[in-house]
Amino acid sequence: MAGGSAGRHLGWAVLPLGVVLAVLFLWPVAQLLGLSFDSPAGPLGHYARILAVPAYRTALATTFQIAALVTLLAVLLAYPLAYLMATVPPRVAKLLTLCVLLPFWTSALVRTTAWIILLQRNGVLNALLTGSGLLEAPVAFVYNLSGVLIGMSHVLMPFVVLPLYGAFRGIDQNLVHAAETLGAGPWALCRRIFLPLTAPGVMAGATIVFMNALGYYITPSLMGGPAQTMVAQLIAFNINQQLDWGLAGALSLAMLLATLAVFFLFQAVFGLERLMGGAHASGRIGTPFALGPRGRSPGGRVMALLGAGVALFLIAPVLVVFPMSLGSSPFLAFPPQNFSLRWYEEFFSRPQWMASVWNSLTVAGIAVAGSTLLGTAAALGLSRLRGPLARLVETAFLLPMIVPHIILAIGLFGMMAPWGLVRGPWALGLAHIVVAAPFVVITVRAALRGVDPNLELAALGLGAGWFTMFRRVLLPGILPGIASGAVFAFITSFDDVVLALFLTNVRSRTLPKLMYEGVAHEINPTITAVAALIVLFTVLVLLLNLLLQRRAR
Amino acid sequence: MSAPLSPGKAVVLERVRKSYGPVEVLRDFSLEITAGSFCTLLGASGSGKTTLLKLIAGFETLDGGAIQIGGRDVSHVPVNRRNIGMVFQNYALFPHMSVRDNVAFGLEMRRVPKAEAAPRITEALAMVGLEGLERRAPRELSGGQQQRVALARALVIRPDILLMDEPLGALDKTLRASLQRQIKQLQARLGVTIIFVTHDQEEALHMSDLIVVLEKGRIEQAGTPQELYRRPANRFVASFLGECNILTLDGTPHGIRPEKLRLGAMASTLPHRREGVVSELTFLGPHLRVTADTAEGPLTALTDADHATACRLGERILLGFSGEDAMPLADSPNATP
Structure with missing residues (x-):
């Protein structure tokens, strides 16, 4: 490439993030996995124990079962919703997109809290069902398998809905017209055109859901019962209670191998691009498919109705925290009898809550600054690399998104605790740089692809040096990408619980960790106020992002 | 088959x-x-x-x-x-x-x-x-x-x-x-x-x-x-399908195709004539496209390329056509509300 020495050596810009990931990601994870081969009973002692102890065997099987069930549920629920989104007027589609995105970006802990409020024995749903006479006695929806499935598919479904919606939008109207003129009715259209054309998008989403579900920790531990113990919980249990690092390492390796196997299988079959959001078949002209003038077929009407139900399922828990947080009774009752701001006052007046907010913001500051700088540089560098090296580096940069957070959390805990780093914001801040940087790499890479390389050459040809060109031409072009990467990094950091559980202590704990401790014991109304505030805050951040993107255009 | x-x-x-x-x-x-x-x-x-x-x-x-x-x-x-x-x-x-x-x-x-x-x-x-x-x-x-x-x-x-x-x-x-x-x-x-x-x-x-x-x-x-x-029915059709000069004949609009316009000596024997100044010459291979500014606006003629020698930019030129080549044009149904 043209452009002076700085431009020629730009490939090296991948190095800083590479070093950070080597030290703060590969090394601690490798350490943990290494411990798994260190046992008095020989190098495979821990593995032999996993296979010998029924509780561990059961947990492994349960983990796969739950992950598979959640994936299935997510796909089944995503189809009607994505169909509905693709067939309503743009305004309604935007509203539905909001129903998907809001829970997607709201802290997992807020959602889990909301579900428990909704589903517990004296919760909202039971109150409604028994109150209306549909049920005689309350039903246990939570602290069992149904709780785990509801909670996890709610958290993970957006990963299927979004690529699926993209796939629906990517279907050319003329394809549908062509099939219709050839004699296809609604059912044949669905089976022969829509299903096969959306299948790749669904596969991408399902893969992400399954990989994520395998390593899930928060939802099963808060919404499941003992029979739903998943591997991640056993890993945490062995670290916290048994102090058995070797066994935790062995379980981690088992989980990691399963996750990576799914990842590489997908990569081999479909390619990375697809997994990272490029679900559209490229280069087709034509308008996206829309509903015909004759309206929906009877089957389509059923699908649309189901879709609306799924949208409600996604958004209801996020909304229910608002009325609940405004009640005055110390017991959560629905609907609240008297309204008051009591729990908000409680939140703002308690030093422990305020300290945790401050801790969260400090950690997020470190995470955003670090991941934006390193991620942007890495994306610039990546754009100059070619061939197998580029592929390798790109995959390496995405790994922190794929490796279950619990493994990284424990690995970093083992590395940082001896240095006393968990007392301050640094341990968690650095961990968040590791998990947030991939988002920045992805968004900046996408922005870079949108910048016409000829602009760069034109600027250089007009006599600009590389740095001038970068400042005047390239940077303004990719700034929206950087901004949205920074927003994602912020939300990733601000919402994280798993890493915070291990990498902070009583003094440095963040807001989600404090909430987790509350939810794990008993949900008091202050937590609903916190949840409501976090939802509002997330909405603000998302709006800010939307505004930035719009101004960029 | x-x-x-x-x-x-x-x-x-x-x-x-x-x-x-x-x-x-x-x-x-x-x-x-x-x-x-x-x-x-x-x-x-x-x-x-x-x-x-x-x-x-x-x-x-x-x-x-x-x-x-x-x-x-x-x-x-x-x-x-x-x-x-x-x-x-x-x-x-x-x-x-x-x-x-x-x-x-x-x-x-x-x-x-x-x-x-x-x-x-x-x-x-x-x-x-x-x-x-x-x-x-x-x-x-x-x-x-x-x-x-x-x-x-x-x-x-x-x-x-x-x-x-x-x-x-x-x-x-x-x-x-x-x-x-x-x-x-x-x-x-x-x-x-x-x-x-x-x-x-x-x-x-x-x-x-x-x-x-x-x-x-x-x-x-x-x-x-x-x-x-x-026989285009109106101005719109005349100029939408192929090229067409529009001029007034006996007080009504008529269309005349460029290939029906004759130039110079060949025009002088024809019943309808206009005089103009050559403003544009385009060589099209077999044909020469000649545009001349006349009192009724620019007129375009398509002629054998061999006549190229007869036309020069800026020179006065005679354009002529026969009555049967003039196509009477009605108003377009869209022309008036």
Whole structure:
């Protein structure tokens, strides 16, 4: 490439993030996995124990079962919703997109809290069902398998809905017209055109859901019962209670191998691009498919109705925290009898809550600054690399998104605790740089692809040096990408619980960790106020992002 | 080859109305297309030609009026029961199916037994010259090949009529000409009624039995290519199809084609003459295009390139024409509200 020495050596810009990931990601994870081969009973002692102890065997099987069930549920629920989104007027589609995105970006802990409020024995749903006479006695929806499935598919479904919606939008109207003129009715259209054309998008989403579900920790531990113990919980249990690092390492390796196997299988079959959001078949002209003038077929009407139900399922828990947080009774009752701001006052007046907010913001500051700088540089560098090296580096940069957070959390805990780093914001801040940087790499890479390389050459040809060109031409072009990467990094950091559980202590704990401790014991109304505030805050951040993107255009 | 298709059917549009919101695209639009003819809907974008095609296909519903195909009122028949073949500008081949499966799709929908379908598919692909490409995916074909697959796919179902929406618009010039000939030959052989939408007047002139010139949802003129070229009804048609000089003769507007204008000595014997100054000369190979500024505005003549020596930029020149070449032009129905 043209452009002076700085431009020629730009490939090296991948190095800083590479070093950070080597030290703060590969090394601690490798350490943990290494411990798994260190046992008095020989190098495979821990593995032999996993296979010998029924509780561990059961947990492994349960983990796969739950992950598979959640994936299935997510796909089944995503189809009607994505169909509905693709067939309503743009305004309604935007509203539905909001129903998907809001829970997607709201802290997992807020959602889990909301579900428990909704589903517990004296919760909202039971109150409604028994109150209306549909049920005689309350039903246990939570602290069992149904709780785990509801909670996890709610958290993970957006990963299927979004690529699926993209796939629906990517279907050319003329394809549908062509099939219709050839004699296809609604059912044949669905089976022969829509299903096969959306299948790749669904596969991408399902893969992400399954990989994520395998390593899930928060939802099963808060919404499941003992029979739903998943591997991640056993890993945490062995670290916290048994102090058995070797066994935790062995379980981690088992989980990691399963996750990576799914990842590489997908990569081999479909390619990375697809997994990272490029679900559209490229280069087709034509308008996206829309509903015909004759309206929906009877089957389509059923699908649309189901879709609306799924949208409600996604958004209801996020909304229910608002009325609940405004009640005055110390017991959560629905609907609240008297309204008051009591729990908000409680939140703002308690030093422990305020300290945790401050801790969260400090950690997020470190995470955003670090991941934006390193991620942007890495994306610039990546754009100059070619061939197998580029592929390798790109995959390496995405790994922190794929490796279950619990493994990284424990690995970093083992590395940082001896240095006393968990007392301050640094341990968690650095961990968040590791998990947030991939988002920045992805968004900046996408922005870079949108910048016409000829602009760069034109600027250089007009006599600009590389740095001038970068400042005047390239940077303004990719700034929206950087901004949205920074927003994602912020939300990733601000919402994280798993890493915070291990990498902070009583003094440095963040807001989600404090909430987790509350939810794990008993949900008091202050937590609903916190949840409501976090939802509002997330909405603000998302709006800010939307505004930035719009101004960029 | 045995005739694989049913003969084409006639299409009748009766006082068809269609609005999009407050915009009325078609108002009381009537048209008859004879069975087996090649009818072109010609117009600029926004003229209503695409809406008309969508209504005939059934992609849009009528606000009023009726559409008959072969005597059957299809106004309320859904698309998939109209037995229409359709070819799109962007081909619209199913990307997840092979060439063969694309062509087979319509037969499957009609539950044609496999034993009967197989020879029909082979025949349809042979008809468009695509033997041997059955297993290819659409993306592995060139644009011209993709469009021929689309043609085979539309014809294999033996449609009552074949609708083509700017089917050659995405192809380059040479390929377009060759496909134009192939489509004409196929139509002559199969006798299928074709309704062809284009904004390309040359394409319309080359291919059609009947050209319907549309503007703002109304018919400016309908007729054979010769009729439209030689006897345009109004200014709009005269200048939309081919180049045309407009001048006043006996107080009424007349059109005169550039190739009918004579120059210099050849003009002096003709009954109608104008004088002008040569303002533009374009060499077109066999012809020379001469524009002269006259008292009635610029006039353009097309002359043998051999006369090039006679014309120089800035020189005065005589232009002449005979009375029978002057085409009287009425007002366009769209001209006055």
